Amino acid sequence: MANRQHNTTPYALANKPSSSFSTISSAGSATSAATSRSGGSKLLFGEIDQSSDRSSDSFASVCSFVLSDSSTFLKTWLDDSCRENILSYLPRKDLSSLRLVGHDFSVRAAPALFSDLSITFKTATFTRPARLAALDRLGFYVKTMRFSMPHTHETFLPPLVDPDTGEELSFTYTPQVASCAGQPKYGDAGTTEILTRQYPALFHAATNVPAFVRAFSAFVNLRHLQVQCPGYQEASRYRRSIVDFALISLRIAVERNCLNALDTLTLAPIHPGALQFLSPLMAYGATPRSSRAWTRIRRLTIHTNSLHGTDIDGRPEHLKILQAYLRNFQQNLDAFDFRWLGGTGPLPTQQPCNAASSLQEHPSHRLDHRRERPTRAVKASKPLRFSRLKHMKLKNVATPATEIRAFAEIHKRTLEELDLEDTELTRGNWNEALSPLTRQTHHRTSHAEIPIMLSPTAFAGSVPSPMERIESYITPSGRPSLRLSKWLPGRRSHKSAAHSGKKGSCDNQLKRMLGGVLSWM
Structure with missing residues (x-):
């Protein structure tokens, strides 16, 4: 009777949320106490105490489940990516119960169960x-x-x-x-x-x-x-x-x-x-x-x-x-x-x-x-x-346009996304505030025969460009907000003026050839 109580006590604790620190501690103390009563060695969380006098038939079902003859189950369970995906979809209550099945399940389910404390x-x-x-x-x-x-x-x-x-x-x-x-x-x-x-x-x-x-x-x-x-x-x-x-x-x-x-x-x-x-x-x-x-x-x-x-x-x-x-x-x-x-x-x-x-x-x-x-x-x-x-998000801010413009001017080379949610301008307008991120750059044009590359990644390593996407949306409080983000991924390094001119010529040729379907800048 004492051994049956040892096996059911951790299961009752497993039904509680395992993310709380008090639950983890209680489970640890209960397991240690039950182990000392049964006389077995120190057990991990959910490990089955085989030192008890339970019949071999009761352990057979557990062992057959862990050491399954199904090759499909073993292939799925022993594969790290498949097992992690399965464990990520299990609720915490099920993960706690799964750790009580056996030592292997206890060890492999622990990272998913205790990753968030x-x-x-x-x-x-x-x-x-x-x-x-x-x-x-x-x-x-x-x-x-x-x-x-x-x-x-x-x-x-x-x-x-x-x-x-x-x-x-x-x-x-x-x-x-x-x-x-x-x-x-x-x-x-x-x-x-x-x-x-x-x-x-x-x-x-x-x-x-x-x-x-x-x-x-x-x-x-x-x-x-x-x-x-x-x-x-x-x-x-x-x-x-x-x-x-x-x-x-x-x-x-x-x-x-x-x-x-x-x-x-x-x-x-x-x-x-x-x-x-x-x-x-x-x-x-x-x-x-x-x-x-x-x-x-x-x-x-x-x-x-x-x-x-x-x-x-x-x-x-x-x-x-x-x-x-x-x-x-x-x-x-x-x-x-x-x-x-x-x-x-x-x-x-x-x-x-x-x-x-x-x-x-x-x-x-x-x-x-x-x-x-x-x-x-x-x-x-x-x-x-x-x-x-790279990413800046502001909420519930009231500031003049000159302050946002000064911040954008300092961080325009690295900033990729600026989210101004529920932001109010006390002085000035948004055109003035976002001018460092939205004004267009001018390039000198020169003609040269260069290969055409239909990939945005080809421009990685060139001069930084202004924000490519400006989205306006309404917050739950009913106030307008703006989100600015770059369309071209990655950061760019400086090039010579001649290379910039060639890139501008290439852009014009692409626009003329494709009829303006692709917009590079």
């Missing part, structure tokens, strides 16, 4: 031993990881109060990357004791940086990191939140591990102050080597709330923090998707003012409630320029 941060997310053991076994398969920590009433922190005098205390947080025995976690013994008594357990879990580093060491093949902080309200803008401390630990964990495959980052939705804690240059715990892990990012998505407050230089306060964060991705970024949540906001890449500006420090960054907010002077920054940007 969702983690909702709680008190024991990265500290429970069973969950860490599950990550060690399954973290190798994770390609996309969603880290979610919503804003709730439990995540906001009250002010620190001196237990003797009742006065409000100020506290500057310093992350402790390495845990040292006997050393206070928050600087000194007195501060550590006050924080331990007055702050909830979720705060201490969010500041447990070694636990974050230990957990992220299992995601050696992680490619896409998604950070979600829903539930933000502008009324709680200056309240201290546990979410910010968790983001600091998350950033340090990424920087301290060798996540060489990580090339996609999604911050959606994210509150305005989060970018200050995720910045590898401005946030606490940052080192000169912190930005190395983020330079690998090639696709970036940011959906953040818009703020209407302005600083002493006239720019929105959040825009300065946003631009300082985007400068970490100027070298290798290929695709950038940005959206303002709520009201419209300015162009995130617009040129800052020439005057020296001051970067205000968020009150929650210093963890005090003093009304005065000290500022840090920073040098006047250069305009944002992404040297490899």
